[in-house]
Amino acid sequence: MARFTDYKTFRTALGGRLLEFEIGKVCEQANGQVTVRYEDTVVNCTAVASKEPKQDADFFPLSCNYEEKMYAVGKIPGGYIKREGKAGEHATLVSRLIDRPLRPLFPKGYRNDVVVTCTAWSVDHDCSPEIAAVIGSSVAIAISDIPWDGPTAGVVVGRVDGEFIINPTFEQRQVSELNLTVCGTEEAIMMVEAGAKELPEDVMLDAIMFAHEEIKVLCRFIKEIVAEVGKEKQEYKVFKAGDDVDAAVRAYSTEKMVEAIKTFDKLERLANMDAVEKDALEHFAEEFEGRESEIADVTYAIKKEEVRRMILEEGIRPDNRKLTEIRPVWSETGFLPRTHGSGLFKRGQTQALSVCTLAPLSEAQNLDSIDADVTTKRYMHQYNFPGYSTGEAKVSRAPGRREIGHGALAERALLPVLPSEVEFPYAIRVVSEILSSNGSSSMASTCGSTLALMDAGVPIKKPVSGIAMGLIEGFNEDGSSKFAVLSDIQGMEDFLGDMDFKVTGTPDGVTALQMDIKVHGLSREILKQALDQAKVGRAEILANMLEEIPEPRAELSKWAPRAISLQINPDKIRIVIGKGGETINGMVEKYDVKIDITDEGLVSIYGLDGEKTEACKKEIELLTAEVEVGGIYEGTVTRILTTAKGSVGAFIEILPGKEGLLHISKMAKERVEKVEDVMNIGDKVTVKVSEIDSQNRINLSRKELL
Numbered sequence: 119m120a121r122f123t124d125y126k127t128f129r130t131a132l133g134g135r136l137l138e139f140e141i142g143k144v145c146e147q148a149n150g151q152v153t154v155r156y157e158d159t160v161v162n163c164t165a166v167a168s169k170e171p172k173q174d175a176d177f178f179p180l181s182c183n184y185e186e187k188m189y190a191v192g193k194i195p196g197g198y199i200k201r202e203g204k205a206g207e208h209a210t211l212v213s214r215l216i217d218r219p220l221r222p223l224f225p226k227g228y229r230n231d232v233v234v235t236c237t238a239w240s241v242d243h244d245c246s247p248e249i250a251a252v253i254g255s256s257v258a259i260a261i262s263d264i265p266w267d268g269p270t271a272g273v274v275v276g277r278v279d280g281e282f283i284i285n286p287t288f289e290q291r292q293v294s295e296l297n298l299t300v301c302g303t304e305e306a307i308m309m310v311e312a313g314a315k316e317l318p319e320d321v322m323l324d325a326i327m328f329a330h331e332e333i334k335v336l337c338r339f340i341k342e343i344v345a346e347v348g349k350e351k352q353e354y355k356v357f358k359a360g361d362d363v364d365a366a367v368r369a370y371s372t373e374k375m376v377e378a379i380k381t382f383d384k385l386e387r388l389a390n391m392d393a394v395e396k397d398a399l400e401h402f403a404e405e406f407e408g409r410e411s412e413i414a415d416v417t418y419a420i421k422k423e424e425v426r427r428m429i430l431e432e433g434i435r436p437d438n439r440k441l442t443e444i445r446p447v448w449s450e451t452g453f454l455p456r457t458h459g460s461g462l463f464k465r466g467q468t469q470a471l472s473v474c475t476l477a478p479l480s481e482a483q484n485l486d487s488i489d490a491d492v493t494t495k496r497y498m499h500q501y502n503f504p505g506y507s508t509g510e511a512k513v514s515r516a517p518g519r520r521e522i523g524h525g526a527l528a529e530r531a532l533l534p535v536l537p538s539e540v541e542f543p544y545a546i547r548v549v550s551e552i553l554s555s556n557g558s559s560s561m562a563s564t565c566g567s568t569l570a571l572m573d574a575g576v577p578i579k580k581p582v583s584g585i586a587m588g589l590i591e592g593f594n595e596d597g598s599s600k601f602a603v604l605s606d607i608q609g610m611e612d613f614l615g616d617m618d619f620k621v622t623g624t625p626d627g628v629t630a631l632q633m634d635i636k637v638h639g640l641s642r643e644i645l646k647q648a649l650d651q652a653k654v655g656r657a658e659i660l661a662n663m664l665e666e667i668p669e670p671r672a673e674l675s676k677w678a679p680r681a682i683s684l685q686i687n688p689d690k691i692r693i694v695i696g697k698g699g700e701t702i703n704g705m706v707e708k709y710d711v712k713i714d715i716t717d718e719g720l721v722s723i724y725g726l727d728g729e730k731t732e733a734c735k736k737e738i739e740l741l742t743a744e745v746e747v748g749g750i751y752e753g754t755v756t757r758i759l760t761t762a763k764g765s766v767g768a769f770i771e772i773l774p775g776k777e778g779l780l781h782i783s784k785m786a787k788e789r790v791e792k793v794e795d796v797m798n799i800g801d802k803v804t805v806k807v808s809e810i811d812s813q814n815r816i817n818l819s820r821k822e823l824l
Contacts, residue, residue, distance in 0.1 A: 125142035126141045126347055127140050128342075130339050133284040133286075135156065135244075138155040139153070139343060141343070141347050148165065148258075149264050150259055150262025151165070152258050156246070157242050158242035159240060160239040161237065163235070164258055165232065165233075165234050165262050169230075172230065174411075180217065180224065180233075182214075182217035182234040182255065183233070183234070184205070184216060184251055185209065186202070186206065187238055190488050193486075193488070206485070206487055211526055212251060215299060215311065216252055219302070220268070223266055223270065224265070227356035227357045228354055232259075236251035236254060238488060241488050244288050249272055252301060260340055260348065261344055263350060265354055266351075269344070271337050272299060272333065273336075274286065275329045276298075278295075282328045295315040298312040298325050299312065300329035302639055304337035306641060307640045308640075310631050312630060312631040313530040314534070314628050315534045316626045316628065327642055359415045360412060363406055364416050370398060372424070375391065375394050379391065380434075381436075383467075395418075399413055421614065422614045426592065426614065429590045429602050430592045435611065441602055441603065442654070444585075447659055448662065449461065449464075449569055450463075451569050453471065454473060457677070458476050458678040459473070459671075460573055461565075461570035461573055463565040463566035467555075468554060468556050468608075469553040469562065470550050470559060470563045471553055472548055472563060472566030472570040473548065474548050474573065475546070476681075477547070477679070478544070478679065482496040496546065497529065497533060497545075497548075499525050499532065499550070500547070500548070501522075503521055503552045507559070524560035527560050527632050528560060528584075531630040535578045535580050540683060540685070541577065544681055557606075557609040557610075558585070558606065561620055564582060569667060571670070574670075574678065575671040575674040575675065578670060579624075580624035581660060581663060583622065583656045583660035584622035585620070586618060587603060587607065587655075588603070588615045588618065589640075590616060603647045616637045617636070617648075621648075621649065621656065625660065628649075680726065682723045682731050682734075684720075684738065684739065685719055690719070693774075694738055695715070701741070705738070709730040711725035711734050712725070743773050747808070748806065749806070750807075751806075752772075753773075753818075754802055755769070755798065756771050758799065768780050770818055778817060779818060780803070785797070785820050786820065787821055787824055804823060805818040806820075
């Protein structure tokens with residue numbers, strides 16, 4: 119049978135495994151397309167741009183989407199509707215991962231719609247489909263006619279036994295103390311996202327630079343692909359203000375805007391800047407009629423340039439702080455009386471209320487995704503960002519990509535310090551409500567969540583704090599570069615600056631990183647300074663938190679369920695459950711508890727009454743206990759063994775479902791004529807196991823105990 123062969127295949131290696139790019143075989147109507155094959159992982163990546171710019175848009179309309187197809191891992195979607203629907207949390211986070219390194223490299227003023235779609239068609243869990251999508255999206259745009267200053271590439275770095283590993287396999291991920299994703303160009307780092315088990319800053323920096331060496335190789339390889347099959351870049355219209363508008367508005371509004379920027383309070387500062395923009399629109403309404411958007415563009419440019427100039431040249435931030443200065447911080451726990459734990463954290467004009475809820479392990483979240491690493495989630499962190507937090511009259515909707523991303527970051531920050539299921543057999547949900555926002559609300563939610571967990575009595579290993587770092591880059595008169603790294607950035611510094619670098623950790627190391635930039639990359643020097651400054655800032659914030667609550671509460675809230683766990687032999691699970699669930703349901707009703715049992719034999723018992731919960735545990739221990747030779751038990755006489763000569767022994771139930779024979783000769787030190795002289799059915803008797811024979815029969819003695 120004939121096969122289509124008019125396509126190109128490019129091959130390289132990544133992490134010791136074959137990485138292939140097929141171009142021109144499918145999706146020929148897209149501006150750019152590549153099918154990425156990473157061993158048995160197959161991800162299709164396309165890039166499509168509209169032919170005309172988006173009308174009246176004052177932003178670049180880029181949309182990046184990662185699609186998980188359940189057939190990729192041989193699954194049918196769960197639920198009643200057996201097809202993929204809205205992207206799940208994991209796919210949403212990967213979509214953000216794809217977007218962040220691509221976006222800064224599109225031309226400023228470019229307004230055409232661009233849609234990047236990466237679809238996981240087949241998944242080998244040793245070969246990350248996420249990284250295939252990150253690299254494939256870069257190739258698809260680079261070879262297309264869409265204007266873009268790439269290519270970029272990305273890799274995952276793990277750390278096992280002190281050694282860095284590029285794109286670790288599934289087994290390596292299970293034991294890795296680092297899960298770091300880095301994206302960049304051949305020249306510099308563009309994006310960082312990481313979860314880590316308290317790794318020192320210098321190790322994190324080395325890992326980032328280790329990743330960049332591999333990224334350089336990939337970028338050079340992609341350039342070779344572009345040289346062979348890349349299309350000529352299309353001409354496009356750039357939206358910017360005319361020179362006449364630019365000169366006039368700058369002359370009229372610059373000084374006024376500088377004064378407005380220097381206002382300390384956020385809302386007052388915004389109002390003053392809005393007034394400057396409104397004044398400019400009114401002043402030039404007749405002279406530049408119909409060109410209002412150009413006037414607004416110039417006032418925005420003035421605002422951005424002046425904020426950056428003041429920081430770089432004068433060392434003045436909008437609220438007059440020093441570059442390394444943290445805004446005033448305060449913390450409060452026990453804010454809500456009926457919740458299991460609550461923490462209120464405020465830093466400057468950013469305020470987060472985090473609330474902790476404890477529940478049985480069976481209430482952990484089940485995940486329906488193509489990811490093999492995680493099928494359930496015991497710790498859930500959710501982040502809400504209502505309109506009132508920024509003074510906007512906006513109705514709350516379902517969480518968007520930003521809310522999901524910020525929630526995942528705080529979740530990742532705290533995972534390394536949570537106790538194990540055996541130590542603390544609870545599902546844990548923390549919800550962070552942002553009450554007021556002026557920069558780095560995700561880091562406020564991390565701090566608030568630490569407070570809430572400690573207030574709930576969750577025995578976290580160490581407290582975690584977080585801080586967001588910013589960057590302003592510029593040039594000296596001689597053309598050399600200069601920069602300023604800002605600690606604890608506020609909203610304006612994030613919006614008008616070049617970097618948002620979030621760092622969380624304990625006093626002993628980093629637990630999570632997330633970095634987004636708006637420039638063409640960062641050097642090692644900038645990254646090192648940002649990490650070092652963040653460490654100092656985190657320590658200052660944590661000191662304030664620990665003044666409020668120095669360690670987790672010794673007791674859980676009286677409103678939280680009490681939990682006791684025990685490990686049983688998995689073969690005994692059927693005994694605890696009983697025929698048709700009769701045994702376990704009886705205990706649930708008798709002790710007013712909830713009982714969860716895992717396939718591995720971990721039994722967790724939950725109840726508000728501690729005594730009943732403990733009694734239930736003892737019953738399960740009895741049900742599953744093993745009879746031991748030499749063991750002493752209090753049993754119940756269940757039946758009398760009778761022969762033609764009369765009664766010669768009694769069967770004693772020493773454990774539920776476990777009987778032993780107490781021979782008449784072992785009942786007392788003196789001679790016993792008949793069993794009924796010593797005991798009757800229903801009597802409680804203390805006996806010792808003297809033997810378990812080859813047929814697993816249990817022989818008992820009472821005589822030895824008298």
